[in-house]
Amino acid sequence: MMDNMEKVISYSSRLKLLYVEDDPDARSSTMAIFSEFFGEILTASDGLEGIEQFRNNTVDLVITDINMPRMDGLRMIKQIREINKEIPILVLSAHNESEYFMSSIKLGVEGYLLKPIDLEQFLGALDHIVEKLYLKEEASNNLNLLHQYQEVTDAGNIVSKTNPKGIITYVNDAFCEISEYSKEELIGKPHNIVRHPDNSPELFRQMWHTIKDKKEIWQGVLKNRKKSGNFYYVQTTIKPILDQNGEILEYIALRSDITDVMNPRKQLHDLIDSCMETIMVLVKIEGFEDIEKFYGHKLTQTIEEKFAHKLFDYIPKECEFERVYVLGNGEYAFAKDKKICAYKAEFIIEQLKKFQNRVNETGISLDEIDYAVSVLVSFSYGENALENAKYGMKELIETKQDFIVANDLVQKEYDKAQRNLQTLRKIKKAIESNNIICYFQPIVDNGTKEIHKYESLARLIDEEGNIVSPYFFLETAKKSKYYPMITSMVLENAFTALDRTDKKISINLSALDIEKRSSRKEIYRLLERHSQKASRVVFELLEDENVKDFEQIKAFIAQVKEMGVKIAIDDFGTGYSNFERLLDYQPDILKIDGSLIKNIETSTLSRSVVKTVVAFAKEQNIKTVAEYVENETIFHIIKDLGIDYSQGYYFGKPEVL
DSSP states (O other): OOSOHHHHHHHHTTOEEEEEOSOHHHHHHHHHHHTTTOSEEEEESSHHHHHHHHHHSOOSEEEEOSSOSSSOHHHHHHHHHHHOSSOOEEEEEOGGGGGGHHHHHHTTOOEEEESSOOHHHHHHHHHHHHHHHHHHHHHTTSOHHHHHHHHHHTTOSEEEEEOTTSBEEEEOHHHHHHHOOOHHHHTTSBGGGGBOTTSOHHHHHHHHIIIIISOOOEEEEEEEEOTTSOEEEEEEEEEEEEOTTSOEEEEEEEEEEOGGGGSHHHHHHHHHHTOSSEEEEEEEETTHHHHHHHHOHHHHHHHHHHHHHHHHHHSOGGGOOOOOEEEETTEEEEEEEGGGOOSOHHHHHHHHHHHHHHHHHHOEEETTEEEOOOEEEEEEEETTHHHHHHHHHHHHHHHTOSEEEOTTHHHHHHHHHHHHHHHHHHHHHHHHTTOEEEEEEEEEETTTOOEEEEEEEEEEEOTTOOEEOGGGTHHHHHTSTTHHHHHHHHHHHHHHHGGGOSSEEEEEEOHHHHHSHHHHHHHHHHHHHTGGGGGGEEEEEOOOTTOOOHHHHHHHHHHHHHTTOEEEEEEETSTTOOHHHHHHHOOSEEEEOHHHHTTTTTOHHHHHHHHHHHHHHHHTTOEEEEOOOOSHHHHHHHHHTTOOEEESTTTOOOBOO
């Protein structure tokens, strides 16, 4: 890898790209990405135009679609390879183009980019290509022999050398690792020690003709055999190394392991791509990570492999699945073409639930020990079945369910992503126009009904002037770079409000705010700037299951308390509240969760919980605040229970202070 991405981008800005794509919309959107990285871009709408551009211009890199009119991408690549065997070529691929994968590998392409372009994948491919071009450029300034070695080094990382008779003279560690032979077992042996009998004799005749008779580079895919008898696939480049007189000194071969092309996950995708609609079942061992920790990696692998056979034995024959795909990490798949399924989806769902119950009840036996195993099942059928099933499995884990019919989840996730993008655009605009503001809601003393303090509540003003509640943007912001900016603006607004009132100001802080060093520094800076008013500041700590560093939060609380700040626990009584955490945080105030207060007129359970919280708080000398005090009846109930303060629409809505 090059040292950093800045160097990659700096180098790529000197490159001339030939981009071949027949779809004008795809070409336009992708050009917006490519133009950020390449100094000059030539475009073509099909293979014929691409060949013409390549012949008439000096090109450093080719990125091409496969399916195009007049001349497809593979035919164009073949012709380009006849002109220039070393030009880097990337193929833009859709899922339904897997049948072209092996053909493109044989033509020596550098890799695939999936449509639509994923920036991370593209940067990885660009890094790889730039590194190769950079090394090639350096090698051209060296001796002729070094240059020839560099040409082949660009193509792979499993290295061997042989003498002109094909006897191995050198192998690197990667060769030994993948072949399972030691260097001592390999050196001095002919290269057919790793040859798999599935390779055709004609393949090797062509290879030797190319490297020995024509003295040219040979590239192709070989199936090799390990010492254990297992096999692996390698994309291979063999270069004859010549002396100054053009005589062969030795051969050097570099290989890339492409065994994953043949793995179960790839086979599953190939099946899906061959079907218009698919029936898909994803099965996951529940708590697989815990199983691996408990039993150890080696035993867990054995359990996982044996479990695959058990799953296949248990899957109802009526479902007519031909095999189970072992996807790793405790995940398995069954799949088939929907058009050859004789049963309706409802029947298959019924059978899968029986299958799940049987698996969960039986567990798995290994070496006379019974292991308890339970599974999650995500079922989908039709278009996008695998993607739907994956989203279904994610939902099962998040909701702690164990079975789901996962149709249409891809569309729902797409719609959700679009909404998130729209929200992020709103947030960006609001930050740029300083339209993240604070509203303030009064908190009153239950004894005097006088305002005791205000809670600062974030609001966003959109481009139409609408006031937007944080419910509609804050969670999305937390997953972006904008959240610290929002926190900074809210803090600044809240502290400024101290100048407009003699009451206390209560400010919400999440664990994410406190754990972020920049936010803590901002808070300390504001407290020092407003040190005379720090005693009127209350920090409300939001309940959060995702606290990563309790010690950091405890240290923060201790430091701000020394500066005069009061600490409140927000939404106490539900969610992740616990009394042990209260003892750790030593709060001054408990804000009782609104869901308990708004039902307190009719719910005896809510009243009992609130009474318990109040009793605990009084014993610990902690003040209490009731949220969602919406009417006089609720006010009198919570006052009689001994709650110190009230907050809610009965006393005032949030508004500008």
